Amino acid sequence: MRFTSQTSSDGVSEQFFTLGGIPGVLWTPTDAAGTRPLILMGHGGGQHKKAPGIEFRARRFVTECDFAVVAVDVPGHGDRPKDAEYDRIATENAARVAAGEELAPLIAGFQAMVARRTVPEWRAVLDAVQELDHVGAGPVGYWGVSLGCGLGVPFVAAEPRVRAAVLGLGGASVPDPESGSGSESGSESAAGRVTVPVEFLVQWDDERVPRAESLALFDALASAEKTLHANPGKHGEIPAFEGDSTLRFFTRHLS
């Protein structure tokens, strides 16, 4: 793990790093010392580790909860090189949708492929970040919606350090890297291995994820404590009060 730059503002220290070629950012309270809860955040499709929706929430976790937060670029996103295979598949999928195929299973198949890389990458990020004195081996939370949900479900299923997760804007056709497909049976087994408390966000008028798919993913989670929050509005329109709820959820389970 190599730190490339560091700045501080408004009580938050922001450290950029690379780890095995993966660019990442770590946010911690300024002058933090000692072990604290850590949130790993997964960004959305077409976004990156410093997307506004990531950074805004990360700074709240740091300033209001005293947590550490880490985010890295997903392959093909942010500061990572373009990926020729991803580009080819995206072009191919666009053509298949234009020809009348359903979007959701295509997205699921794509996310399954990406998750086979991100699950081990994110586990390595946890290993490295928890070695740092000002982070330590405290409880871990995961936050991710949309692509961050599709990649997050298999990550949370695979990683026992994660104690609680906020997920959402994703459907039941989430990838199961272990089965190597985005099929429903695969998705159910990935979601069925999630047992930690989950707060699951649904946008009632989501134009990208069919409502029934969202409800089926919530249904498939094996967690004894899981709570679904559905609000009117489109994919990108999560209401601000859900941010407050997220903070309370992680505080309840990680503090």
Add this chain to the structure above:
Amino acid sequence: MRFTSQTSSDGVSEQFFTLGGIPGVLWTPTDAAGTRPLILMGHGGGQHKKAPGIEFRARRFVTECDFAVVAVDVPGHGDRPKDAEYDRIATENAARVAAGEELAPLIAGFQAMVARRTVPEWRAVLDAVQELDHVGAGPVGYWGVSLGCGLGVPFVAAEPRVRAAVLGLGGASVPDPESGSGSESGSESAAGRVTVPVEFLVQWDDERVPRAESLALFDALASAEKTLHANPGKHGEIPAFEGDSTLRFFTRHLS
């Protein structure tokens, strides 16, 4: 309005009253003076104004939010006389269910009949309670699940003083007293007249209300701000953390 008794404990004053033959209870902060938000609570089927689930929440509204809370017995419940017609219908419905009829529409039809009495009763209760110096004409909230949802939807739709409502454990076949039926078209029009912010509770494994019915009722509410909270468990198993959410919801909209 005639007060029949008063006690105080743990910072909460509890006043029993009758209003036009309706027995009720008013909880306020001890030594309260001046106008404050008021929550009207509707109890569940077979319960009464002082049922544990009502009183526990009422005391939290008073001690943690400084609100006033009022609850009255629904016809045929608590300290009100048995109602021969209700008893006859209940017996009849039990026989129809035993003969294979669906329960939900029968419940809806029954609630429609009760709501034609409770909507005007509860409006009269608001009139009377808001005349009191230690309550006053502040913003009003409504809380009610199960029967309290079936009666609450038409009440909230009819009563402009209500600014926010917590509802749930109820289905789309809620009564519309204006149409005089519990039919789906009637229910949609009652829910479709609810425009205030709503927090809507669904028990994911509700053995009394089909999941699709719950989701359809949430869908039918015309409120621009409505948020559905679904949790695993049966009809009576709302998790404790939803109580905290309810307090924050009313605080946000009534304070």
